[in-house]
Amino acid sequence: MSLFAQIEAMGHQQVAFFSDPALGLKSIIAIHDTTLGPALGGVRFWPYTSEAEALTDVLRLSRGMTYKAAISGLNLGGGKSVILGDPLTLKSEVVMRRFGQFVDILGGRYITAEDMGVSVRDMEYVRVETRHVTGLPEEMGGSGDPSPVTAYGVYLGMKAAWKKVTGTDSLQGVKVLVQGLGKVGMALVELLHKEGAILYATDLSAEQLALAQREYKVQPIPPDDWLSQPVDIFSPCARGGVLSSETISQLRCAVVAGSANNQLAQEDQDSVRLAEQGILYAPDFLINAGGLINVYTELEGYSRSRALARTEYIYDMTLRVFAAAEQRGITPHQAAMLLAEERIRAIAALRIHTAAPTLSLPIA
Numbered sequence: 546m547s548l549f550a551q552i553e554a555m556g557h558q559q560v561a562f563f564s565d566p567a568l569g570l571k572s573i574i575a576i577h578d579t580t581l582g583p584a585l586g587g588v589r590f591w592p593y594t595s596e597a598e599a600l601t602d603v604l605r606l607s608r609g610m611t612y613k614a615a616i617s618g619l620n621l622g623g624g625k626s627v628i629l630g631d632p633l634t635l636k637s638e639v640v641m642r643r644f645g646q647f648v649d650i651l652g653g654r655y656i657t658a659e660d661m662g663v664s665v666r667d668m669e670y671v672r673v674e675t676r677h678v679t680g681l682p683e684e685m686g687g688s689g690d691p692s693p694v695t696a697y698g699v700y701l702g703m704k705a706a707w708k709k710v711t712g713t714d715s716l717q718g719v720k721v722l723v724q725g726l727g728k729v730g731m732a733l734v735e736l737l738h739k740e741g742a743i744l745y746a747t748d749l750s751a752e753q754l755a756l757a758q759r760e761y762k763v764q765p766i767p768p769d770d771w772l773s774q775p776v777d778i779f780s781p782c783a784r785g786g787v788l789s790s791e792t793i794s795q796l797r798c799a800v801v802a803g804s805a806n807n808q809l810a811q812e813d814q815d816s817v818r819l820a821e822q823g824i825l826y827a828p829d830f831l832i833n834a835g836g837l838i839n840v841y842t843e844l845e846g847y848s849r850s851r852a853l854a855r856t857e858y859i860y861d862m863t864l865r866v867f868a869a870a871e872q873r874g875i876t877p878h879q880a881a882m883l884l885a886e887e888r889i890r891a892i893a894a895l896r897i898h899t900a901a902p903t904l905s906l907p908i909a
């Protein structure tokens with residue numbers, strides 16, 4: 546597929562390529578859609594095996610951000626950027642500041658944030674060159690680690706899913722298996738423990754498992770045995786692609802609700818497989834949007850309580866998505882995508898209508 550064909554196929558508005566040969570810096574910034582607001586998405590510093598791979602990644606990730614922002618009710622578009630190279634050898638103050646200049650050239654159409662291969666310190670360098678950056682550490686007046694807010698959103702999405710299945714959203718006595726006890730998984734387990742859920746967890750790290758066992762009465766499950774554990778709710782909070790043709794048929798749960806990005810190995814097919822198996826799937830890009838809501842709140846002057854209050858929207862929206870899926874005879878994943886697209890179309894139409902009076906003004 547040609548470069549332009551690839552960009553057009555995914556509906557991107559703008560893709561900017563930047564290079565600084567003296568620094569060995571190559572970066573791509575993809576702006577998918579700015580109908581709702583400036584395109585926001587992190588910068589990923591990654592040793593891609595080819596330029597084509599980097600382009601595919603930045604196009605796919607920026608498009609995903611459009612849907613996440615739209616379904617979350619945020620006035621943000623979708624964007625993402627990548628820096629091609631090994632962060633261990635290529636990354637430096639100068640490289641990150643030059644990247645900040647690239648971001649600045651776009652004049653606020655794209656707002657950057659931290660992603661894989663990039664640290665808080667790196668974002669401080671980016672901030673020197675541009676104000677179009679969010680997700681800064683608390684010491685710099687930013688919102689800090691978004692994980693607790695992400696976990697809160699996942700918890701609310703999980704409660705909404707449980708309400709859909711049983712009529713009650715109380716998770717007391719409900720068996721929940723959390724895969725991945727990292728920053729989000731551990732915060733989620735804390736919330737679930739407070740509510741009286743019966744907790745199981747799996748992680749590659751024995752220390753994380755021991756900590757969760759001690760603090761939150763979690764029953765540890767070896768990483769290879771999670772599929773055979775019968776529970777009410779499975780919560781993937783480790784990595785993407787965990788819901789596939791191989792795993793779905795073996796799942797023994799009524800609900801899947803977790804934080805991991807891109808849980809469905811094949812979006813449409815696997816969301817249908819889950820539905821056919823009678824498993825209610827809470828779309829990942831909806832219920833894990835707390836982190837995005839958190840950095841959005843930072844753009845207005847951060848308040849943790851406002852970020853948490855805004856995250857409560859996820860509960861109602863998850864119920865709305867389930868209702869739309871039922872009404873339209875589609876999966877919750879498909880319904881969430883459709884509702885996101887409908888919101889973008891409705892706001893785009895609003896712009897057209899507001900533009901009309903200006904056009905009809907008499908020429909002075």
Ligand code: NAD
Pocket residue numbers: 691692693695724725726727728729730747748749750753768782783784785804805806833834836
């Ligand atoms: P993290 O790196 O802090 O934690 C991931 C945990 O998963 C680690 O403890 C790791 O040992 C464990 N793990 C990795 N592979 C595993 C496996 N095969 N089996 C069991 N455990 C495994 O990451 P995080 O910030 O907690 O994020 C978790 C997921 O949620 C990621 O997919 C991330 O992209 C997504 N997410 C995070 C946020 C956020 O605010 N941090 C926001 C949106 C989405």
